[in-house]
Amino acid sequence: MAKNILEIKNLEFSFHTYGGVVKSVRDVSFNVREGEILGIVGESGCGKSVTSQCILRLNPEPPGFFEGGSIKYKGEEITTKSDREMRKIRGVEIGFIFQDPMTSLNPTMTIGKQIEEIFVGRGGISKKEIKERALEILKLVGINEPERRYKQYPHELSGGMKQRVMIAIALVGKPSIIIADEPTTSLDVTIEAQILDLLKELREKMNTSIILITHDLGVIAKMCDRVLVMYGGKVAEKGTVEEIFYETAHPYTAGLIKSIATLDTSKDQKLVPIDGTPPDLFAPPKGCPFAARCEFAMEICYEAQPENYQLTKEHMCACWLQHEYAPKVDIMRRETKEVQQ
Amino acid sequence: MTKYILKRIGISLVTVFVLVSVVFFLARLMPGGPFNDPKLSATARENLNAYYGFDKPVLEQYLQYLNNLIHGNFGFSTKYPSRTVNSLLSGAFPYSADLGIRALCLAVSFGLVFGIISALNRGNKLDLFFVIIAVIGTSVPDFIMGALLQHFFGVKWGLLPIAEYKGFKYTILPSIGLGFYTMASVSRIMRASMLEVVQQDYIKTARSKGISKFRVTWKHQIRNAIMPVVTMMGPTVAAVLTGTFVIESLFAIPGMGKYYVESVQNNDYSLILGMTAFYGAFLVFCNMIVDILYGVIDPRIRIAGK
Amino acid sequence: MSENRVEITKDKFRIVGKNLEKMESITRPSLTFWQEAWRRIRGNRAAFISLILLIVYGLLAIFAPMFSKYGFDQQDAYAMSQSFSAAHWMGTDSLGRDLWVRVWMGARVSLTIGLLAAVLNTVIGTVLGGFCGYYGGKLDMIVMRIIDVIYGIPSLIVCILVMVVLGSGVQSLIIAMVIVGWTGTCRFTRGEVYRLKEQEFVLAARVMGEPVFTIIMREIVPNIMGLLITNLAMAIPSAIFQEAFLSYIGLGISPPQASWGVLAKEGTRMLKVAPHMLYVPAFFICTTVLALNQLGNGLRDAFDPRLRGTE
Numbered sequence: 001m002a003k004n005i006l007e008i009k010n011l012e013f014s015f016h017t018y019g020g021v022v023k024s025v026r027d028v029s030f031n032v033r034e035g036e037i038l039g040i041v042g043e044s045g046c047g048k049s050v051t052s053q054c055i056l057r058l059n060p061e062p063p064g065f066f067e068g069g070s071i072k073y074k075g076e077e078i079t080t081k082s083d084r085e086m087r088k089i090r091g092v093e094i095g096f097i098f099q100d101p102m103t104s105l106n107p108t109m110t111i112g113k114q115i116e117e118i119f120v121g122r123g124g125i126s127k128k129e130i131k132e133r134a135l136e137i138l139k140l141v142g143i144n145e146p147e148r149r150y151k152q153y154p155h156e157l158s159g160g161m162k163q164r165v166m167i168a169i170a171l172v173g174k175p176s177i178i179i180a181d182e183p184t185t186s187l188d189v190t191i192e193a194q195i196l197d198l199l200k201e202l203r204e205k206m207n208t209s210i211i212l213i214t215h216d217l218g219v220i221a222k223m224c225d226r227v228l229v230m231y232g233g234k235v236a237e238k239g240t241v242e243e244i245f246y247e248t249a250h251p252y253t254a255g256l257i258k259s260i261a262t263l264d265t266s267k268d269q270k271l272v273p274i275d276g277t278p279p280d281l282f283a284p285p286k287g288c289p290f291a292a293r294c295e296f297a298m299e300i301c302y303e304a305q306p307e308n309y310q311l312t313k314e315h316m317c318a319c320w321l322q323h324e325y326a327p328k329v330d331i332m333r334r335e336t337k338e339v340q341q
Numbered sequence: 342m343t344k345y346i347l348k349r350i351g352i353s354l355v356t357v358f359v360l361v362s363v364v365f366f367l368a369r370l371m372p373g374g375p376f377n378d379p380k381l382s383a384t385a386r387e388n389l390n391a392y393y394g395f396d397k398p399v400l401e402q403y404l405q406y407l408n409n410l411i412h413g414n415f416g417f418s419t420k421y422p423s424r425t426v427n428s429l430l431s432g433a434f435p436y437s438a439d440l441g442i443r444a445l446c447l448a449v450s451f452g453l454v455f456g457i458i459s460a461l462n463r464g465n466k467l468d469l470f471f472v473i474i475a476v477i478g479t480s481v482p483d484f485i486m487g488a489l490l491q492h493f494f495g496v497k498w499g500l501l502p503i504a505e506y507k508g509f510k511y512t513i514l515p516s517i518g519l520g521f522y523t524m525a526s527v528s529r530i531m532r533a534s535m536l537e538v539v540q541q542d543y544i545k546t547a548r549s550k551g552i553s554k555f556r557v558t559w560k561h562q563i564r565n566a567i568m569p570v571v572t573m574m575g576p577t578v579a580a581v582l583t584g585t586f587v588i589e590s591l592f593a594i595p596g597m598g599k600y601y602v603e604s605v606q607n608n609d610y611s612l613i614l615g616m617t618a619f620y621g622a623f624l625v626f627c628n629m630i631v632d633i634l635y636g637v638i639d640p641r642i643r644i645a646g647k
Numbered sequence: 648m649s650e651n652r653v654e655i656t657k658d659k660f661r662i663v664g665k666n667l668e669k670m671e672s673i674t675r676p677s678l679t680f681w682q683e684a685w686r687r688i689r690g691n692r693a694a695f696i697s698l699i700l701l702i703v704y705g706l707l708a709i710f711a712p713m714f715s716k717y718g719f720d721q722q723d724a725y726a727m728s729q730s731f732s733a734a735h736w737m738g739t740d741s742l743g744r745d746l747w748v749r750v751w752m753g754a755r756v757s758l759t760i761g762l763l764a765a766v767l768n769t770v771i772g773t774v775l776g777g778f779c780g781y782y783g784g785k786l787d788m789i790v791m792r793i794i795d796v797i798y799g800i801p802s803l804i805v806c807i808l809v810m811v812v813l814g815s816g817v818q819s820l821i822i823a824m825v826i827v828g829w830t831g832t833c834r835f836t837r838g839e840v841y842r843l844k845e846q847e848f849v850l851a852a853r854v855m856g857e858p859v860f861t862i863i864m865r866e867i868v869p870n871i872m873g874l875l876i877t878n879l880a881m882a883i884p885s886a887i888f889q890e891a892f893l894s895y896i897g898l899g900i901s902p903p904q905a906s907w908g909v910l911a912k913e914g915t916r917m918l919k920v921a922p923h924m925l926y927v928p929a930f931f932i933c934t935t936v937l938a939l940n941q942l943g944n945g946l947r948d949a950f951d952p953r954l955r956g957t958e
Contacts, residue, residue, distance in 0.1 A: 058545055083554065090551030098549075103542040108564050108640055118550045153640045169550065276667050292666045300659035302666070325660040356796045363808065480937040482888050484895055485929045488915040496919055579801040587895060591915065602896045605807070613811055621804045 005176055005209055006032040006055065011069035013054050016062065022281045023067070024050040026233035032177060035207040037200075039224035039241070041214060041256070045278045047233040048213050049099075052179045054079075055211075056094055057086050074176075091118045095170030097180040101162035101187075105154040111138075111165055112150035118173045137172045141165075142198060160191035167198065177209045178202075184219065196223055217260055221245065226314060229253045232279045232289025235308075239315035249317035251294045254331040269334045288320065296321060296329055345636045353629040360621045364614050365406050410618065429600050429612075430619060437585050437596035443512055444520035445581050452524040453570065456531025457563060463536065471528060478525020484587040487518030491591060504593040515592045519584050523577055527570055534566040541565070571638060575631040579624045684873065687949040694945020697938035704935060708754035717745035720903040728921040738923045740913055746927055753905040754931065760817060760890050760906070764824040765882035769875060771825070772832025777867065779833070780840025781859065787837070794830045802827040806889065810898040820899055824886055832878060839871045873950025880943035884936040891932060907932050 013025040025047045032038050040048045053059045055071055055078065071078040073089065081089075090096075098104040106114060115134045119125055125133075131150075138146035141164040154162060163183060170178050180199065184192035200223065202208055212223055220227055220241065227244045229237040229252065237250035248254045255274040276293035279285055285292070291301040301320050309322035320326055459471040481489075494514055538544065539562055547561045586598035593599075597616070604612040636642040688694050717735075723743035730738045737746035779787040797805070806823040813819035843849060844867070852862050887907070893899035894908025901909070907928045914925030 053545075056549055058549055087551040087553065090549055092551060096546075096549040098542055098546055100542060104546045106543045106547065106561050106565065108568075109560070117547070117552055117556075120552050120556065153644060155641050156644060166546070169546070173551075275665065295664050296662055297664055297666070298660050298662050300655065302663075303659070304655075320660070323655075323660065325655070325657045327660065327662065329662070352795050355792075356800060359796050360800050360804075476937065476940070477933075479940060480884075480933045481929070482891055482911075482932065484892070484915065485911060485925070485932070488918055488925060489929070492918050492922065492925075583801055583803045587892065590896075605811070605897055613807075617804055617808060621800055624801045624804070 002033040002035055004031040005034050005074060007070075007072040008051075008055075009070050009072075011051065011054065011071060012067035013050055013059065013064060014067050015059075015064045020282055023284060024064075024233055024281060025054065026284065027069075028230070028233075028235055029069075030228050030235065030238060032209050032211060034176070034209055035203060036225045037203060037210045037212055037223050039212045039214065039220040039227045040230060041217065041220055041227060042230035043215065043278055045281070046230045048230050049181055051230070052096075052181055052211060052213055055177075055179060056090055056096055057081070057083075058096070087121075091175070092122070092173035093175050093177070095173060095175040095178045097163075097166050097170045097178065097183045099182040099185055101159055101166050104166060105162060107154055109153070110150070111152055111154065111157070115165070115169050115172055118169065133172055134168075137168045138165075140171070141168045142194065143168070160187055160194070163187060163191075163195060164198075167195070171202065171208075174206070175208065177211065179211045179213070181213045182215070183212075185214070185216075192219075199223070217256060229256075232284065233281065234289060234305075235316070235318060236290065237315075237317045237319075239312070243312065243315045247311075247315065248332060249311060249315065249322065250319050251296050251321070251331050252290045255293075258332065258334055272334060288318075296331060298326065345642055346633055349629050349632045349636070353625050356625050357622045360625070361407070361410055361618045362403075364618045364621075365403060429616075430597065433595055433597045433600055436594055437582070437589065437598055440512065440515055440519065440585055440588065440594065440596060441578075441582050443516040444523070444584075445578065447516055448520035448523035448577075448581070449527055449570075449574075452527025453531050453567070455524070455528040457535060457566075459528065459532040460535030460539070460566075461558065472532070475525040475528045475532075478521050479529065481522070483519055483522050483584045484591065486521050487515070487588050487591045490514045490518045515588050515594060518591070519581060519588045522584075523581055526577070527573075530573065531566060531570055534569045535562060538562050538566045568639060571631075571635050574635070575628040578627045578631060582620075582624060582627070684946075684949040688945050691945040691948065693941045694949075697941040697945070700934065700938045701942065704754060704931070704938075705758065708751050708758055711751040712748050712755075715745065715748045717748045720744060728917065728924070730921065730923045737927050738921070740910075740924055741917055741921070746910075746924070749905045749910060750907075750927055750931060753907045753910050753928065756817060756900060756904065756906040757887055757890055757908065757932075758935075760821055760824075761883045761886040764821050764828060764886040765879055767821070767825045768828035768882060769832050769879050772829040772834075773836045773875060775829070776833040776836025776838075777840050780837040781844055781862075781867075783841075790833070791837075794834060797827065797830050803889070803892070806893060807898060810893065817900065820890060820893065823893075824889055828882065828886070831882075832875070835874075835878065836871065839874070840867055843867050843870060873946070877943055877947040877950060880939055880946055884939045884943075887932065887936060887939075 008031070009029050011025055011028045012023070014021050014023045028047070028051055030038070040052070042048050050059060050064075054066075055073070057078065066079050069079070073093065078086075078089075105111075112131070112134055115137065116130050119130045119133075135146045135150060138149060143149050143161060143164055149157070149161070154165075157165065167183070170180075178199075183199075184195050187195065196219065199210060199212070203210055212219070214220060224241050226240050227238065228235055229244065229250065231252050236252045237244065237248075239247075244253060245257065248257060252274075255272070258272045259274060260271070274293055279289045279292075285302070287300075287302040287304055288294075288297075288306050291297040294301065298320055300323075306318045306320045306322075308316050308318045310316050311322070321329065321331070455471045455474070459468045459475075462468045491514060544557065544561055547557045583598075585596055586602050588594070589596045589598040590602050597620070601613070601616050601620070604616065688698070721744060723739065725743065727739060727743045728741050729735060732738065735745050735747065737750060739745055740749065775790060779790050805827050806820075809823035809826060810819055813822065849862060849866050852866050857865070890899055890906060891908035891911055894901075894906055895912045895915075897912075899908055900906040910928035911925065911932065914922075914928055917924045
C-alpha cells in the first residue's frame with residue numbers, strides 16, 4: 001500500500017469580498033498516495049479549483065485566507081509556510097497545469113524561457129543543462145521540432161500544443177505531484193485523448209501522483225484510481241473509481257451519473273438533469289448544501305449537515321440517507337421513457 | 342512584420358500628402374486671402390508670386406508648390422518678407438526638440454514608475470497619493486500648470502529661472518510644466534494596465550513555478566502591462582510637441598512654438614501655413630516611428646502568428 | 648462542525664424532496680439596466696458629487712449673469728485688477744470688469760462648446776460607425792482610410808488650420824473640433840457593431856424582417872448606450888481643454904467675449920500683479936474637468952455588466 005504523500009484535513013478557505021465573506025472550501029479532507037491518480041469532480045463553484053490552488057498557496061491571500069484545517073506535504077505543514085518557503089515547493093515538488101492554455105502563457109516570452117524559468121534562482125544546475133532539460137521535456141510531451149518551438153512565442157502554437165507546453169512546465173522540475181485543473185476542457189476530443197494518455201504515461205514512467213480536476217465523468221472513469229466528489233465547498237462522496245460508479249451512495253453523484261449517456265444506457269432510459277443551481281456561498285444553507293435539489297431530501301437534510309459516513313475502507317459518503325433511521329431508496333433509479341407509438 | 346512597417350509608412354505618406362494639399366488649398370480659400378492683401382509690400386508679393394505662382398493655372402501652381410516642398414522650401418513670411426520658414430526652423434527647431442524630449446523623458450519615466458508603485462500598493466496610502474497626483478495632473482491644462490510653476494517657483498520663491506533657455510536650470514520648469522499632464526496620464530494608464538494584467542492567468546502560472554515575486558512582477562506583469570502605454574505613445578508625442586507652443590510663449594523660449602503662436606497672432610498667414618505643413622509632417626513622422634516601434638516590441642506583431 | 652445540535656428523531660427522516668422555489672428566490676429585487684446603473688452612480692461618492700457640482704455650475708452659468716448688476720463687458724476704470732471683495736466677489740480684471748460675471752459668461756461659452764462638440768462628435772461618430780460596422784465593404788474601407796489620415800494629423804494642427812480659414816468665434820471653433828473629433832467614436836462604434844451584428848439577437852431581428860435602420864437603433868445601440876455615454880462624458884473635458892488652448896494662443900474666442908480660455912490667457916498675463924485673475928478661471932476649468940473625469944469613471948463602472956452582483 002503506497003504512502004500518503006499529501007494529507008488534507010478539514011480544510012477551510014474563504015475570501016473577503018465586498019458582499020461579505022465567501023466560504024469557498026467548507027470542510028474538505030482527503031489524501032493523495034504516491035503514484036495514484038485522484039480525480040476531483042464537481043460543478044463550477046463547488047470549490048475544487050480553490051482547494052487545489054490552496055495546496056500550492058496560489059490563491060491571492062488577501063482577500064483569501066485559511067479559516068481552518070491543515071495541508072501536509074511529505075509531513076510538512078503548507079498552510080503556515082511563507083512565500084519564500086513555498087517557492088521551494090512550487091514547480092519542483094508540486095507542479096500545476098492550468099485550465100485554459102490560451103491565456104495561461106505569457107505572450108511576450110518565448111516558450112523555452114517560460115519552461116526554463118522553473119530553474120531561476122535555484123542552484124546546482126548549469127545553463128547548458130537547463131536548456132537540455134527543456135528540450136528533453138518538450139520532446140517528452142510530444143512536441144515535434146523542439147528546437148524550433150523553443151524559440152517561438154505562445155501565439156505561434158496551436159491550443160493543443162500550448163497545453164502540452166503547460167504540461168512541460170509542470171513536469172520539467174520533476175515534481176512528485178502534478179495538479180491538473182481541467183487540463184482538457186478547452187481542447188477538442190482527439191487532442192484530449194492524447195493529453196490524457198500522456199498523463200497516464202507519465203504516471204507509469206515517473207511514478208508521479210496526479211490530482212485530476214474535471215467535471216467530465218468520462219475522464220474520471222478512464223483515468224482515475226480514486227475519486228472525490230465535491231459539492232458546495234464540501235466533499236459529498238469519495239472512494240475508488242469502481243465504488244463511485246457502481247456503488248454510488250450520494251444522490252448528487254447519482255444525479256451526475258444519471259445525467260449522462262453511457263454505452264450501458266438503454267434507449268428507453270431517460271437522461272435526468274439535476275434541476276436548480278449551486279448554492280449561494282454568501283449564505284450557505286444550514287443543512288446539506290444539496291438538499292434543495294435532491295429528490296430524496298428529508299426534513300433532517302434541511303436542518304443539519306450530514307455526518308461523514310465511512311462505508312468501506314476507501315468509500316465515504318456525507319448523506320443522511322446513510323443514517324440508520326433513513327429509508328432505503330434506490331438513488332440510481334431512472335424512469336423509463338414513454339415509448340411513442 | 343515588413344508588411345506592417347510598409348503599411349505604416351504608406352499611410353503616413355498619404356497623410357502627409359493630404360495635409361500639405363489641404364494647406365495649399367486652404368491658402369486659396371481664405372476670405373480675401375492673405376496674398377491679395379493690398380497692404381502687402383512689394384517684396385512680399387514678389388516672393389509669394391515666385392513661390393506660389395499666382396498667374397499660372399491652379400494645377401501648375403499645385404505642382405510647383407509640391408515641388409517646393411520636396412526641395413525643403415516651405416515658404417515665406419508675409420510680415421517679414423525677407424524671412425523664410427526654413428531660416429526660422431533651423432534656428433528654432435533645436436530648442437523645441439530639446440524641450441520636447443526632456444518633457445517626454447520626464448513624463449514617461451516618472452509616469453511609469455508612479456503607475457507601477459501605485460498598482461503594487463493598491464489600496465494603501467502610497468497608492469492614494471499617486472492617484473491624487475494623477476487626477477490633479479489630468480485636470481490641469483499645461484499652460485495653467487506652466488503659469489503656476491512659473492509664478493511660484495520662479496517669481497514668488499525665486500528658486501528657478503523662468504525665461505529663456507540658457508542652461509540646465511532653465512529647462513527644469515518648462516519641462517515639468519510641459520510634461521506634467523502626460524506624466525499623470527501615463528501613470529493612470531500604467532496603473533490600470535498593471536491591475537488588469539495581474540488578474541491574467543499567466544501570472545498564476547508564473548507563480549506556480551516558484552519564482553520570486555520580484556521576477557513575476559518584472560518579467561510577467563510589467564512587461565505585459567507596458568504595452569497599452571506604448572500604443573498611446575504616438576498621440577502622446579504629438580500632444581507634447583504641440584504643447585510646446587504655449588510653454589515656449591510663457592517661458593520666452595525661442596523655439597518653433599513661439600514663432601508659430603506669434604505668426605498666428607500676427608495673422609502672418611503664409612508663415613502659418615508653411616509652418617503647419619512642416620510641423621504636421623514632422624508629427625506624422627513621429628507617429629509613424631512610434632507605431633513601427635510598437636510593432637517591433639510586441640512579439641505578436643513582430644512574428645506573425647499561424 | 649460545531650453548531651447547535653439538532654435533535655435527530657426518526658420522524659425527520661421522511662422524504663420530502665426538492666425545494667427549488669426556495670433556491671431560485673432572488674434575494675435582491677431585479678432591476679433594469681438603467682436602474683442598476685443609477686443605483687451604482689448614487690453609491691459612488693466621487694461620481695455623485697461630481698454630478699451635483701456640474702449641475703450647480705450649469706445652473707450658475709445660466710442664471711448668475713442674469714442676476715448680477717454688472718454686464719460682462721462693463722468696464723470700470725476705478726476698480727481695475729482688484730482682488731476678491733464684497734462688491735466684486737471674484738475681483739475684477741485689468742479693465743475693471745467684474746470677474747464673477749465674466750466667469751459665468753465664460754462658463755456659458757466653454758460649457759456649451761464642450762457639450763456641443765462632444766455631442767456632435769458622438770452622434771456623427773455613432774451613426775457613421777454604425778453603418779460602417781453593419782455594411783462593411785466599400786463604405787467601411789473608405790471611411791476607415793479617412794479616419795487613418797485624420798487620426799494621423801494632430802488634431803490641434805487641423806483645428807488651427809480650420810480656425811485660420813474660418814476666423815475665430817464659437818461657430819468655427821465647434822466646426823473645427825467636430826471635424827477632428829468624430830473619429831474616435833466612429834472607430835469604437837464600428838468595432839462594437841461588428842461584434843454585435845454576429846450575435847443571435849440581431850440575426851433574429853433580421854429573420855423577422857426588421858429594416859436595417861431599426862436593427863441598428865433598436866437592437867444594437869441600446870447595448871452600447873452605456874459605453875457611448877461614458878465616451879461622451881470623457882470627450883467633454885478634452886473639448887474644454889482644446890477650447891482653452893486655442894483661445895490661449897489667440898485662435899479661439901476673442902475678447903471682449905469671455906470664455907474660460909480667454910480668461911485664463913488674460914490671467915497668465917497679469918499673474919504677477921493680480922494672480923486672482925488666473926486662479927479664478929483655472930479653478931473652474933480644473934474642477935469642471937475633474938468632475939467630468941470622475942463622472943466618466945463612475946459611469947463606466949456603472950455600466951459595466953461584469954460588475955453586476957458584486958455589491
